Amino acid sequence: AIGLLLVLPKTTATGKAEDAVLDHELRSVVSRLLASRWQRPASTMNIEETREILITLRWLRDLRCDEVTWCAQADSLKALQLANPEDIFERLLESQNPQSCESARYMVFHDDRTTSGFGWNAYLMFGAFLHAFLERRVLVEAATVADREHWRWRQRWCSNPPYSMKCFFRSWSKCERPDWIGRAVGDLGQLPDWQTARRAAGNESKCTCNESAVIWRTSKHSDHSLFPSLVARGRFWWYAAMVRVLMQPQQWLQDASDRFLHVSGLDRAPFVVAAVRRGNKSSEVVPVDISEFANQLSAIQERYQISDVLIQTEDHKALQELQSWCDQMGMRLHYTDNRRSGIDEFSSKFGPADVNMTEEGRVASLNLLVGSRGLAVIGSLHSAWQIGRAPRLNSS
Numbered sequence: 001a002i003g004l005l006l007v008l009p010k011t012t013a014t015g016k017a018e019d020a021v022l023d024h025e026l027r028s029v030v031s032r033l034l035a036s037r038w039q040r041p042a043s044t045m046n047i048e049e050t051r052e053i054l055i056t057l058r059w060l061r062d063l064r065c066d067e068v069t070w071c072a073q074a075d076s077l078k079a080l081q082l083a084n085p086e087d088i089f090e091r092l093l094e095s096q097n098p099q100s101c102e103s104a105r106y107m108v109f110h111d112d113r114t115t116s117g118f119g120w121n122a123y124l125m126f127g128a129f130l131h132a133f134l135e136r137r138v139l140v141e142a143a144t145v146a147d148r149e150h151w152r153w154r155q156r157w158c159s160n161p162p163y164s165m166k167c168f169f170r171s172w173s174k175c176e177r178p179d180w181i182g183r184a185v186g187d188l189g190q191l192p193d194w195q196t197a198r199r200a201a202g203n204e205s206k207c208t209c210n211e212s213a214v215i216w217r218t219s220k221h222s223d224h225s226l227f228p229s230l231v232a233r234g235r236f237w238w239y240a241a242m243v244r245v246l247m248q249p250q251q252w253l254q255d256a257s258d259r260f261l262h263v264s265g266l267d268r269a270p271f272v273v274a275a276v277r278r279g280n281k282s283s284e285v286v287p288v289d290i291s292e293f294a295n296q297l298s299a300i301q302e303r304y305q306i307s308d309v310l311i312q313t314e315d316h317k318a319l320q321e322l323q324s325w326c327d328q329m330g331m332r333l334h335y336t337d338n339r340r341s342g343i344d345e346f347s348s349k350f351g352p353a354d355v356n357m358t359e360e361g362r363v364a365s366l367n368l369l370v371g372s373r374g375l376a377v378i379g380s381l382h383s384a385w386q387i388g389r390a391p392r393l394n395s396s
Contacts, residue, residue: 062196063134065207071196072134085241092245093172095133101175102184106213107132108191110142111155111164113218117346118364121156124218125165126242131194131216135209138175141165142188142215145181153188156346158358167358168365170248184213191215249369253362257369264334266373271308271334272300273371274322275379278315278342288380290321296378297331307331310374312367316340336370338363 063072079091098104109128111121132139142153143164154163166176175181185191194214195207208214249257261267274293300306309331311322319335326333338359345355346364371377 062131065196065209071131071207071209073136076134076136085237089241089245092133092241095136096138096173096175098138098175101138101177101180104175104184105135105137106175106181106185107135107137107139107194108142108145108181108185108188108213108215109139109218110153110188110215111157111218114156115347117344118361118368121218121346122243122247123239124221125246126239127221128216128218129242129246130238137214138173140173140176140181144171144176145178145185146188147178147182149189156357158361159356160358165246166250168250168253168361169246170250172246172248186213188215193217193220243368243372247368249365253365253369256366260336260366260370261373266308266310266334266370269308270304270306270375271310271373272297272306273374273377273379274309274311274313275371275377276311276313276315276318276322277344277380278313278318290318290325293322293378294325294329298329300376301329301331304375306375308334310334310371312371314340314344315342317342336363336366 063070063077065071076091076095079088082088082091107128109125111124113121113124116124129139131137141155141162141164143150143155143157144162144166146153150161150163155165157163157165158167160167175184181188191213192206192208192211192215194216196209258267274297276288276290276293278287297309307330309322309326311319311333312335313319319333319340323333325331345352346357346360
């Protein structure tokens with residue numbers, strides 16, 4: 001059996017009572033994880049489960065500032081363990097809509113990482129939101145709330161104002177307005193970078209738990225944004241929950257999705273999504289051959305009598321290959337009408353400098369919304385695009 005010693009900082013006698021409560025809660029959560037997952041014969045554990053141990057331990061250290069100060073709040077952490085998912089959603093939304101926006105604590109999210117795609121950028125925002133919630137902060141996008149120097153804070157979500165996710169999705173907070181943030185936060189450029197004790201170690205940055213406002217730059221957290229399974233239904237449940245909270249579509253996007261589903265008949269027929277990643281994904285993993293998708297689709301068609309497929313890809317050749325196979329098998333292939341260059345132009349690492357990010361974001365957002373109606377997704381687990389594909393959560 002695997003033995004694992006977990007050492008968390010002790011709460012001193014001078015610590016707050018809530019520190020002791022949170023310390024107990026952390027230990028309880030970890031004990032449940034140990035009992036259900038980790039105390040098993042080594043031969044039955046796989047790499048992913050071992051990786052989960054390291055992720056969880058690293059994440060737990062991020063919740064604390066020093067020996068007597070917790071960055072996370074006890075009631076917020078407990079809320080992630082509520083049995084009813086609707087109760088969790090209610091707590092998440094309440095945390096972002098305080099009674100007073102001027103006196104609220106803020107985390108300003110600045111997506112300054114341009115080399116990743118739509119899925120990973122969204123994933124980084126999910127991580128920021130989780131820490132904002134645990135620290136009782138309201139999360140706002142820098143590009144949305146900046147009242148000047150828009151060039152400095154613009155993000156790659158779109159090429160037009162407000163240069164942020166709000167081009168496609170509604171705000172989750174009533175406080176996400178330049179006038180409110182201007183009075184409560186002041187100059188965004190003067191905000192300290194979010195830090196915990198672990199991240200502050202080894203440099204001159206101080207822990208920012210007690211700061212009224214901080215800035216979260218994705219370029220500084222891209223490699224440390226993996227989620228532990230500390231929420232009631234695990235990390236993938238949390239991803240879907242974040243889509244529901246942070247990615248409520250603007251009305252024009254919802255209308256476009258409804259129109260596509262109606263014209264294609266997918267609002268009246270079950271369908272599966274084939275997410276065929278090529279282009280930049282080829283630099284990370286070996287591309288999945290169309291035959292692999294065909295094998296899975298054949299099994300789905302035979303077992304569930306589903307004949308409609310929505311392909312999501314940046315590669316026109318992949319679309320043609322799957323179209324040819326679907327024609328032979330009597331299946332119907334659907335796809336959005338847009339240019340497919342063969343690369344993920346959302347990333348500056350592969351796309352041209354003058355790419356129209358408004359169009360790239362529109363295509364990605366539309367496919368995300370349409371794909372959420374599918375019964376299943378076939379694709380590579382190496383793609384962060386998969387994480388937001390199941391936003392239609394309910395209590396069942």
